[in-house]
Amino acid sequence: MIDRPPVPVTVLTGFLGSGKSTVIGRLLRDPALARTAVIVNEYGEVPIDHALVRAAEENLVTLNSGCLCCTLRGDLVETLGDLIARRAKAEIPDFNRVLVETTGLADPAPILHTLMSEPLLVRHFRLDGIVTTIDAVHGLSQIERHPEAVKQAAVADRLLLTKGDLVDAARLAALTARLGDLNPAARPIRVDHGDVAAAAILDAGLFDPARKTADVRGWLREEAYAATSADGHAHHHDHGAGPAHDGNHGDAVDSFCLFFDAPLEWDDVAAWLDLLASLRGDGLLRMKGILDIRGEERPVVIHGVQHLFHPPALLDAWPDDDRRSRIVFITRDLDRAVVTQTLAAIRGGG
Numbered sequence: 001m002i003d004r005p006p007v008p009v010t011v012l013t014g015f016l017g018s019g020k021s022t023v024i025g026r027l028l029r030d031p032a033l034a035r036t037a038v039i040v041n042e043y044g045e046v047p048i049d050h051a052l053v054r055a056a057e058e059n060l061v062t063l064n065s066g067c068l069c070c071t072l073r074g075d076l077v078e079t080l081g082d083l084i085a086r087r088a089k090a091e092i093p094d095f096n097r098v099l100v101e102t103t104g105l106a107d108p109a110p111i112l113h114t115l116m117s118e119p120l121l122v123r124h125f126r127l128d129g130i131v132t133t134i135d136a137v138h139g140l141s142q143i144e145r146h147p148e149a150v151k152q153a154a155v156a157d158r159l160l161l162t163k164g165d166l167v168d169a170a171r172l173a174a175l176t177a178r179l180g181d182l183n184p185a186a187r188p189i190r191v192d193h194g195d196v197a198a199a200a201i202l203d204a205g206l207f208d209p210a211r212k213t214a215d216v217r218g219w220l221r222e223e224a225y226a227a228t229s230a231d232g233h234a235h236h237h238d239h240g241a242g243p244a245h246d247g248n249h250g251d252a253v254d255s256f257c258l259f260f261d262a263p264l265e266w267d268d269v270a271a272w273l274d275l276l277a278s279l280r281g282d283g284l285l286r287m288k289g290i291l292d293i294r295g296e297e298r299p300v301v302i303h304g305v306q307h308l309f310h311p312p313a314l315l316d317a318w319p320d321d322d323r324r325s326r327i328v329f330i331t332r333d334l335d336r337a338v339v340t341q342t343l344a345a346i347r348g349g350g
């Protein structure tokens with residue numbers, strides 16, 4: 001069998017009732033998703049919409065055994081493996097994309113881990129992006145009360161603000177500001193009644209298949225984060241360094257970008273990430289970076305979710321003249337000082 005390029009997987013998450021199915025129903029009518037396999041996770045009594053089933057035809061897979069995050073990681077591996085096998089035997093229509101809808105209560109991290117680490121999945125699939133629906137009516141209170149809602153928002157590449165038709169502008173602005181604290185780089189997109197263009201949420205990952213290049217700027221969006229120079233040099237990005245960027249969000253979610261002017265030693269970076277992941281992995285909600293590694297002409301890309309890091313990848317070229325290493329972090333109960341001091345200790349041989 002000739003190996004085909006890995007199939008991009010979009011994970012759609014969002015709190016209970018925040019509009020995931022409505023978004024999927026709309027997306028499946030978009031020609032850009034004509035060859036998409038959809039995996040929905042039926043939790044409890046939530047029925048699958050008939051229009052949805054018709055649109056997705058045989059490529060709709062329903063996982064019945066409960067919450068995708070806690071019970072179905074094995075099933076997800078099996079289901080995706082099965083899709084590949086059935087595609088190879090032409091038992092199902094060919095597909096070039098997968099959309100996985102999680103349950104509203106799911107912590108997305110275990111699903112992302114499964115996608116990033118299961119050998120079978122890594123061979124055939126690549127995580128394209130994480131899209132999170134946020135309910136304009138209940139979003140703020142869900143974020144206050146439910147750690148899962150915070151995580152869903154924090155790990156997202158794209159945030160979809162649903163039900164904006166039901167709230168006034170002030171409330172929408174308050175929610176948007178809150179989301180900006182939790183996840184500065186994700187672009188909140190207002191989506192009423194599921195009305196979102198596929199292009200707005202697909203290809204949210206680093207690699208842009210259309211241009212066959214890496215869209216580092218669109219992926220990292222470092223300018224959205226509070227800048228911290230990890231080399232001890234000042235960086236004068238004006239982020240209005242108010243409380244929103246100081247890590248005092250009440251929920252201890254912080255986001256920041258570390259810059260390194262000088263090339264880094266790969267062994268230091270590897271030891272640092274290893275240590276952070278093993279000691280403080282719970283607090284590393286999301287991390288992405290582009291690194292200038294000593295002895296390596298090309299940039300090295302890293303990214304991780306909690307305890308797990310994607311294997312580092314080499315890009316063909318730097319996106320521009322800026323050769324500084326840049327790493328963005330979204331953390332919870334993990335102070336940026338701890339992150340930088342851990343590296344300093346490793347670099348100092350401590």
Ligand SMILES: Nc1nc2c(ncn2[C@@H]2O[C@H](COP(=O)(O)OP(=O)(O)OP(=O)(O)O)[C@@H](O)[C@H]2O)c(=O)[nH]1
Binds near residue numbers: 020046103162163
């Ligand atoms: N007014 C309004 N209602 C919406 C919007 N989006 C979704 N809804 C309604 O909100 C309810 C929940 O939407 P779903 O799409 O089922 O939400 P879900 O996230 O899939 O729900 P669970 O699977 O139960 O977590 C439905 O009654 C939708 O019709 C919107 O933008 N505006």
